[in-house]
Amino acid sequence: MAITAAIASKRDGGELTKEEISRAVSGFVSGQVSEAEMAALLMAIFLRGMGARETADLTMAMVETGEQLDLSAVGGPTADKHSTGGVGDKTTLVVAPLVAALGVRVPKMSGRALGHTGGTIDKLTTIPGLTAELSPDRFLQQVAEVGVAIAAQSDRLAPADRLIYSLRDRTATVESIPLIASSVMSKKLAVGAQGIVLDVKVGSGAFMRDLRQARELAEAMVAIGERAGRRVVALITRMDEPLGRAVGDAAEMVEAIETLAGRGPADLAELCEMLAGHMLAVAGAAPHAEEGRARARAALAEGRGLPTLRAMIAAQGGSATALDDPAALIGKVEERPAYPPGEGYLTAVEARAVGSAVRDLKEAVGPAARAQCGVLLRAKVGDRMEGQPAATVIAPCGASGALAATVERIERALSVGPEAPAPAPRLAGVVGA
DSSP states (O other), rough: OHHHHHHHHHHHHEEEOHHHHHHHHHHHHHSSSOOOHHOOOOOHHHHHHOOOHHHHHHHHHTTTOOOOGGGGGGGOBBBEOOOOOOOOOOOHHHHHHHHTTEEEEEEEEOOOOBBBBOOOHHHHTTTTTTOOOOOOOHHHHHHHHSEEEEEOOOTTTSSHHHHHHHHHHHOOOOOOOOHHHHHHHHHHHHTTEEEEEEEESSSTTTTTTHHHHHHHHHHHHHHHHTTTTOEEEEEEOOSSSOSSESSSHHHHHHHHHHHTTOOOOOOHHHHHHHHHHHHHHHTTSSSSHHHHHHHHHHHHHHHHHHHHHHHHHTTTTGGGGGGTSSGGOOOOOEEEEEEESSEEEEEEEEHHHHHHHHHHHHHOOOTTTTGEEEEEOOOOOTTHHHHHHSEEEETTTHHHHHHHHHHOOOOOOOOSSSSSSOOOEEEEEEOOO
16 A cells, blocks of 8 residues: 655645544554555654644544444443543542542553653552453443442554554654654543543653643644544643652552541642542533532542542452552552752752663663662752752662662762742643633
């Protein structure tokens, strides 16, 4: 199947037809379009961009290469949620069971770590015995019975996205807003929820570094969802310092459990309440996001999401007793303090640097113990530092060399100044419903 004409058209700044896009995507999945041809088309899109209609057509072409879940039998309103990736972002582990406890069904397909950002599935599977590999039938049954499922992305849903993403990664075409938007939304549309909330991160620790880029991505994804008949809202949220106080798989799972028990860090709880409020609104379970957020705040304070998380863990084969002693998920570790470079007010905790340091520490200790690696923040931006450590780095026993090197990197990520910086609001903008 020759797609030379489509490549040339996009190379010259032309607009691809729906048929050209569909033939290219389906042909790539079937093997009729070669990697070289698809790589050329992706590079042309990267350089020339895509209009809203083209991006929507690309998204639907990817959706149509696989199964599309039918949520009509799960009962009740449905809502999905996606984050574009950050450091310390464990919101799905809090928001999904919380929203389910408030009567909305939450079918959630999540991913593993990407670059300096953590992966929800890596965090969730620190629960002993838990499986994230659910067949579509088992996934739907669990959503119906428990109200929520958090599963690894299925190869049967939008398989074109997996193949195209791998090629983008090898051809330096990842950072393209039309390609990012279609990748994210193809999976959201295939899962089938009627309401979708997108958390678009912006800042030094996000893939979108500036507000203009973040808004452009948010608008592109919302437009795709609306064209497909879904109710979609995108929250643009800041990611300059890590979210919460824990970075690392087991440590973040522990913090998510503590947050569901009403004992979480203020910044994490605030964002979870915002996301949950919008999920309730797009699902039609609250008249507007403000009312939804008020309900979420009350439920979080009362610990109403914990029983739902316990039921979800049990349904996925995990040991629900982990919720009784969450700190045991981290196990026995070595700890080293990390100090800021002097006294004053903490002015920065560079999220990307922290995420990259934790990623490299995990690689150094190997797969068997990587979940134990992490950073526990003892201070947040704006706190007064008078000789105390700003963070603690943790690693499995016996990893002293890698631990020491990570402490040095974390210390370089800390900055202090004579005055506390003005606090920036977590929410930088809202696009859509």
